[in-house]
Amino acid sequence: MTSESPITDMHLDVLKEIGNIGAAHAATSLSQLLDRKIDMYVPNVKLVSFDEMFDLAGGAEAIVAGIYLRIEGDLSGSMFFVLSLESSNHFIRRLIDDETFSFSASTLPEIGVSAMQELGNILSGSYLSALSDFTGLKIYPTVPSLSVDMVGAIVSFGLIEVSHYSDEVIVIDTQIREEGESGSTSINGHFFLLPDPSSYITIFKSLGVM
């Protein structure tokens, strides 16, 4: 940790609120995009080891579609939206209205990649603008980038910055899920917001808890 003061439960609660507000906006955007009801789970805010971080995203070796972007500005950090391949397929099929579409690690059709990048844009944009409004901080996201690969390979990239300071990371994890007909495939994804350790104090100050 960069500051002398330890992270308390109150701090984690504030971060949970960030996850709540951000993901609620993102879920609304997704709901409008797909014309479906999207559920959001209560955010999970934890201080975890890097290996535990991979487990939250499905395990180091699990193959997923990961959308990654960096956040710069008053606040810096990494953000991921992680979807299973099945969920990605389901999403793209719905978006382009083509039930035969298939997206796998070995075949990444361009339309699928661009649909996923657009998904990343919309979801991260709504998440982060809500976060910016809530905290009053200026937040500039980079263009999201997509990778279909192992969780460990994708998510570790967002841990490099933190790893200079610590072997643990604060993760704000929010899961969203499409409310589908029972038993049918649905979209089930996780947002992971990983603030850089240098930004912890900025966040807490902006919300009046430090």
Add this chain to the structure above:
Amino acid sequence: MMVLKEVVRVGIADMNIVKEPMTIRTSGLGSCVGVVLYDEMKKVAGLLHIMLPDSNLGKSNQLNIAKFADTGIYALMEMLKAEGVRPMSLKAKIAGGSQMFQFGSSDTIRIGPRNVEAVKKELRRLSIPIIAEDTGGSSGRTIEFDPATSILNIRTVNQGTKEL
């Protein structure tokens, strides 16, 4: 008779050693590098999963030596020495160091290639020859080493499995 091989798993910024018939494995290497040091005769091997090239980059008071190429490789060699392996007989196989995304903060850009360079520099300094490597590119890797055969098995999402 079927012999079930026990696999020792190494996490990120971690290391361990095994003897035959056990194997050692680490999953989901991206920009990180997996370094295997092994003794062919003694059938002993160590695996290290580093994240950063140089321990000078560490900004914490508590240093996790397995996180950095320089401190990690040296520490792994020491662990193997404690098992009676002579440094002279050590060989290395390395994998990882890919560039998963084309952007990042200034510190993370090119972190994969920088990790690979740092690993090679440290191995050269310790006079440990690199017998095989699978580095760079833009794919994740899961690797498993078998000290009985000295074979490093590498699995990627797109290119399947290969043996080095």
